Amino acid sequence: MIGGGNSGIEAAIDLAGIVKHVTVLEFAPELKADSVLQKRLYSLPNVTVITNAATKEITGSDNVNGLTYTDRETGEDHHVELEGVFVQIGLIPNTDWLEGTVERNRMGEIIVDKSGATSMPGVFAAGDCTDSAYNQIIISMGSGATASLGAFDYLIRN
Numbered sequence: 706m707i708g709g710g711n712s713g714i715e716a717a718i719d720l721a722g723i724v725k726h727v728t729v730l731e732f733a734p735e736l737k738a739d740s741v742l743q744k745r746l747y748s749l750p751n752v753t754v755i756t757n758a759a760t761k762e763i764t765g766s767d768n769v770n771g772l773t774y775t776d777r778e779t780g781e782d783h784h785v786e787l788e789g790v791f792v793q794i795g796l797i798p799n800t801d802w803l804e805g806t807v808e809r810n811r812m813g814e815i816i817v818d819k820s821g822a823t824s825m826p827g828v829f830a831a832g833d834c835t836d837s838a839y840n841q842i843i844i845s846m847g848s849g850a851t852a853s854l855g856a857f858d859y860l861i862r863n
């Protein structure tokens with residue numbers, strides 16, 4: 706698991722129940738996830754956490770067989786043998802161009818109400834760029850339908 710924020714650690718906890726061993730690589734000197742998640746992670750016997758790790762290369766020919774990272778403290782490269790890599794380093798919504806229009810939260814996500822309406826009358830938003838709770842395909846599709854119905858509702862009333 707690359708990434709020691711909430712998403713990475715939630716996914717690492719999830720994976721630890723399925724696979725033999727999970728290695729978490731975090732770029733920063735410490736994990737960024739909520740302490741309750743870190744506590745749960747460190748209670749698991751089959752998880753190794755490596756901090757200050759700058760992932761350099763995923764190795765393998767037909768299948769992934771390992772990963773090389775640079776220890777940011779010593780500058781040394783290390784190789785970890787593994788069978789799969791999950792990247793959970795976060796995404797920044799591409800919403801800067803909306804500056805001064807619809808309201809966004811500190812992560813840049815567009816704030817919407819339960820019908821997908823933004824702070825600007827007649828403007829609706831859906832999917833990962835909004836402050837919805839989870840970023841998954843089925844959720845963005847559902848919120849797209851919600852925003853469409855919300856927009857339709859707005860149009861027939863205005």
Ligand SMILES: Cc1cc2nc3c(=O)[nH]c(=O)nc-3n(C[C@H](O)[C@H](O)[C@H](O)COP(=O)(O)OP(=O)(O)OC[C@H]3O[C@@H](n4cnc5c(N)ncnc54)[C@H](O)[C@@H]3O)c2cc1C
Pocket residue numbers: 799802831832833834840841842843845
């Ligand atoms: C590595 C990875 C793995 C994932 N795995 C899963 C999974 O297994 N299952 C699952 O359910 N979800 C998964 N997700 C999440 C899922 O991909 C998203 O929740 C979903 O794609 C969000 O849909 P969306 O339409 O809101 O945004 P997106 O799919 O990101 O679509 C936004 C679109 O808007 C375009 N765009 C951006 N800015 C502008 C602009 N200014 N003007 C015009 N167009 C613009 C972009 O190019 C893009 O095409 C994964 C995401 C990632 C990154």
